[in-house]
Amino acid sequence: xxxxxxxACGFIGSHLTEELVRxxxxxxxxxxxxSFNSWGWLDVLPKEILDQIEVFPGDIRDxxxxxxxxxxVDTVFHLAALIAIxxxxxxxxxxxxxxxxxxxxxxxxxxxxxxxRTLITSTSEVYGTAKYVPIDELHPFQGQxxxxxxxxxxxxxxxxxxxxxxxxxxxxxxFNTYGPRQxxxxxxxxxxxxxxxxxxxxxxxSLSPTRDFNYVKDVVKGFLEIAKSPLTIGEEINIxxxxxxxxxxxxxxxxxxxxxxxxxxxxxxxLRPEKSEVQRLLGSNEKIRRLTRWQPKYTLQQGLSETIExxxxxxxxxxxxxxxx
Numbered sequence: 001x002x003x004x005x006x007x008a009c010g011f012i013g014s015h016l017t018e019e020l021v022r023x024x025x026x027x028x029x030x031x032x033x034x035s036f037n038s039w040g041w042l043d044v045l046p047k048e049i050l051d052q053i054e055v056f057p058g059d060i061r062d063x064x065x066x067x068x069x070x071x072x073v074d075t076v077f078h079l080a081a082l083i084a085i086x087x088x089x090x091x092x093x094x095x096x097x098x099x100x101x102x103x104x105x106x107x108x109x110x111x112x113x114x115x116x117r118t119l120i121t122s123t124s125e126v127y128g129t130a131k132y133v134p135i136d137e138l139h140p141f142q143g144q145x146x147x148x149x150x151x152x153x154x155x156x157x158x159x160x161x162x163x164x165x166x167x168x169x170x171x172x173x174x175f176n177t178y179g180p181r182q183x184x185x186x187x188x189x190x191x192x193x194x195x196x197x198x199x200x201x202x203x204x205x206s207l208s209p210t211r212d213f214n215y216v217k218d219v220v221k222g223f224l225e226i227a228k229s230p231l232t233i234g235e236e237i238n239i240x241x242x243x244x245x246x247x248x249x250x251x252x253x254x255x256x257x258x259x260x261x262x263x264x265x266x267x268x269x270x271l272r273p274e275k276s277e278v279q280r281l282l283g284s285n286e287k288i289r290r291l292t293r294w295q296p297k298y299t300l301q302q303g304l305s306e307t308i309e310x311x312x313x314x315x316x317x318x319x320x321x322x323x324x325x
Contacts, residue, residue, distance in 0.1 A: 004069055006030040006060055006106060007079035008053075009040025011182045012121075012174070016077060016220045018045055021052050023224070030069045030080065033057040041181045060102035063109070070109035075117040075227060078106045081151070084185040085125070085272070086325035088147035099150035100157065107161045107169075115168075117227055120158040122173035122236070123151050124212070124281050133244075134284035137173070137236045144276045155236070162234050171236040172226055175283040179216030179303060180310035184324040188213075188304070191251055192311045195258040197320035202255070202262055205270030207248035212240045212283045215303030218296040225292035232291050240283025241296050253301070257308060269323060 003020055007013040008029030020027045031039050039055055058065035060080040070076060082088070082098045103120060110118045127135050128142025143149030155171050162169040178188040187204070194202045222239035226232045248264070255262045271277075288294050298306075311318070 002026040003075040004073040013079040014041035066105040092146035103154035124175040130280040133282040136284040175212040175240040203267035215298040225294040244282040
């Protein structure tokens with residue numbers, strides 16, 4: 001199988017690219033072009049893995065480059081996106097261009113080249129604060145940030161292409177993913193890097209929101225199992241643990257594992273606007289279990305332990321004194 005992974009230089013994309021290679025796929029990795037010749041997190045992969053990857057620098061907003069990247073592949077995993085919620089308050093235009101127009105570029109190229117499977121990556125943020133739990137795929141959508149709104153738009157474009165052109169498309173919707181290589185704009189790396197840097201006061205925003213945290217290796221396995229199953233074509237599918245943890249509880253667990261003497265303090269610049277904060281996310285995984293052979297393997301404690309070890313070895317890559325929006 002020859003596959004294209006867009007956003008391969010990022011957190012989940014690099015893990016998915018690595019696992020695809022280990023599973024024997026021919027992988028073309030679409031990475032965001034830059035003049036430093038950086039391939040993002042692909043640069044940390046073992047040489048024997050990296051040597052098997054065809055790296056394709058480009059820009060997901062450019063339809064011509066996307067068409068070249070899609071040409072000749074059997075399956076597309078589309079992960080390229082702008083994802084930081086606070087930054088979407090500042091630059092919503094960039095999110096429209098990247099998340100909506102970028103997805104449109106992928107869909108049009110996949111249609112023109114008759115790609116066998118196209119998986120579009122969504123996010124649990126499209127649901128907004130839960131109206132009921134566990135959140136299944138029939139839950140209504142609510143755009144509580146510009147980021148969430150653009151992902152809703154991208155999802156609906158994918159649905160439209162499936163229904164209008166009978167394309168083999170699946171919308172994959174991971175709940176909050178964490179693990180090695182995650183950017184510092186996410187809450188788990190924020191807590192871990194502050195603790196490892198020796199901070200006694202851990203600066204966070206609101207502690208009451210709850211999330212359904214999924215270890216990145218389980219999420220990657222979800223992508224692969226969804227891609228294998230013909231039953232998932234035309235579907236929207238959650239990847240979730242069906243376990244709920246508050247940010248406060250999460251901080252307590254990380255403090256326990258790293259520095260029991262630390263304490264949490266509220267940093268007002270990290271608080272989201274009241275109506276924009278998603279208060280509760282707890283996902284249903286009934287559908288993915290029914291349509292595939294997927295099941296999560298990592299407990300939160302196991303996943304956090306592996307994540308902490310990664311950050312311990314890579315703390316120099318993170319600016320622990322800055323708030324990364």
